[in-house]
Amino acid sequence: MKKATVYIVLTAVLSMLMTISCNQHHEAEYHSLKDKIEVESIDFNGVSITSEQYIGDITTVEVKEGVHSFLIPERKGQITSFPCVECHTEPLQDLQEEGKKKAHWDIQLIHADEEIMNCATCHNGSNMNSLQSLAKGAIDINHSYKLCAQCHSDQFKDWQGGAHGKNIGGWTEPRVVMTCVNCHNPHQPKIQSRWPSRFNTQKVKERE
Ligand code: HEC
Ligand code: HEC
Ligand code: HEC
Ligand code: HEC
Known part of the structure; x- marks a missing residue:
């Protein structure tokens, strides 16, 4: 032949x-099942089952990490002190005054040891509009998860797959998930423990 x-x-x-x-x-x-979901979610017995209606008017930005691609909420529009360069046009030393605090009174860093982390670990005085990686590269504030991923790679991996964090909307396309800073304040990221709500089984008089 x-x-x-x-x-x-x-x-x-x-x-x-x-x-x-x-x-x-x-x-x-x-x-594949993925093909099936994709086709049927456009029109499932006359009803559209995309996540779009739940996303509402949240502005989103695209994330592409390995095989994963999804959307996260945009951040810059939510930060009142952005753009930072409105004030940070001159070097930090010139803005700072010995023994005086002129800005950011509300920010207290409770994250890692002082020897390994300070403001300059994540912010660059001469390019304040962006975050700074450990290798001194610029990271867009909208993609701050990349900053966290440098040190918290396990959570970062889990987050990409959906095992850490939260979906906004549903599991149908488009997939929108909360980004790290939606839940963790980068300056005080630890989630404080809370008492679970308990059913009052002891017939103790509850507060009036
Ligand atoms: C309204 C003016 C203003 C804006 C807007 C502003 N800053 Fe500042 N920032 C200052 C001043 C003034 C200082 C000088 C330090 C001080 O007195 O606390 C400062 C200091 C800092 C420092 C150094 C703090 C330290 O203790 O070393 C960081 C980091 C910083 N700013 C980050 C930012 C970032 C990030 C943004 C934008 C999201 C921003 N700032 C927006 C005024 C501003
Ligand atoms: C672990 C990294 C990290 C460190 C350390 C850090 N920041 Fe930030 N900071 C961030 C990230 C990420 C954002 C953006 C948060 C968002 O999207 O809301 C931010 C936002 C800000 C903003 C704007 C939002 C706001 O809360 O006003 C200011 C100002 C700021 N940082 C100042 C500081 C100062 C001053 C220090 C030191 C005391 C500091 N940061 C230390 C990661 C860090
Ligand atoms: C330079 C490395 C570094 C970066 C960047 C960083 N972290 Fe951390 N983070 C640490 C260290 C170190 C600790 C303290 C770990 C401990 O106490 O077990 C910590 C603690 C935490 C904790 C509390 C852990 C616990 O056991 O409860 C959370 C949550 C967290 N970081 C989230 C974040 C988020 C979100 C970002 C990005 C905005 C971020 N981190 C960026 C190093 C980093
Ligand atoms: C929907 C909210 C949410 C998002 C988004 C989120 N986290 Fe968390 N994270 C939590 C909660 C809640 C805990 C506390 C779990 C506990 O105490 O059992 C936690 C715990 C952690 C811890 C402590 C260690 C652990 O696993 O318990 C780290 C570190 C952390 N998150 C990092 C991140 C990073 C990095 C991102 C982004 C890539 C992220 N988180 C996104 C809610 C979130």
């Missing part, structure tokens, strides 16, 4: 096999 004939025969056999395997799984119409 000629090479071309062998190729044609092989292709025919392969496509037959593929059809059989799809039929066995009753998924003749779709080649």
Whole structure:
């Protein structure tokens, strides 16, 4: 047999096999579950089941990390002191005054040890509009998860897959998830423990 004939025969056999395997799984119409969800979520018995209605008017930015691609809420528009360069046009030393605090009174850093972390670990005095990586690269404030990922790689991996964090809307496309700083204040990230609500089984008089 000629090479071309062998190729044609092989292709025919392969496509037959593929059809059989799809039929066995009753998924003749779709080649994967993902395909099925994608097609049926556009019109599921006359109802659209995309996540769009839940996202509402949240402005989002795109995230592409490895095989994952999804949306996260935009941050800069939520930060009242942004753009930082409204004040940070001159070097920090010139803004600072010995023994005097002129700005950011509300910010207290309770994150890691003072020896390993201070404001300059994440902010760059000469490019305040962006965050700063450990290698002194600029990270867009909208993508602050990259900053956290440098030191918290386990949570970062879990977050990409959806095991850490929270979906906004549903599991149908488009997938929008909360970003790290939506839940963790970067300056005081620890989530404080809370008492669980308890059912009053002891017939103790509750507060009036
Ligand atoms: C209204 C003016 C103003 C704006 C807007 C502003 N800053 Fe500042 N910032 C200051 C001044 C003044 C200082 C000098 C230090 C002081 O007195 O606390 C300062 C200091 C800092 C410092 C150094 C603090 C230290 O103790 O070393 C950081 C970091 C900083 N700002 C980050 C930011 C970031 C990030 C933004 C934008 C999201 C921003 N600032 C927006 C006025 C401003
Ligand atoms: C672990 C990294 C990290 C450290 C350390 C850090 N920041 Fe930030 N900071 C961030 C991130 C991330 C944001 C953006 C948060 C957001 O999207 O709301 C931010 C936002 C800010 C803002 C604007 C929002 C606001 O809360 O007013 C100011 C001002 C600021 N930082 C100042 C400081 C100062 C001053 C210090 C030191 C005392 C400091 N930061 C230390 C990560 C850090
Ligand atoms: C330079 C490294 C570094 C960066 C960048 C960083 N962290 Fe951390 N983070 C630490 C260290 C160190 C601790 C203290 C760990 C401990 O106490 O077990 C910590 C503690 C935490 C904790 C509390 C952990 C606990 O056990 O409760 C949270 C939550 C957290 N970081 C979230 C973040 C988020 C969100 C960001 C990005 C805005 C971030 N971190 C950026 C190093 C970092
Ligand atoms: C929807 C809210 C939410 C988002 C988004 C989120 N976290 Fe968390 N994170 C939590 C809560 C709640 C805890 C506390 C869990 C506990 O105490 O059991 C936590 C715990 C942590 C801890 C402490 C260690 C642990 O696993 O318990 C770290 C570190 C952390 N988060 C980092 C991150 C980073 C980095 C991101 C972004 C890539 C992120 N988180 C996104 C809610 C969130």
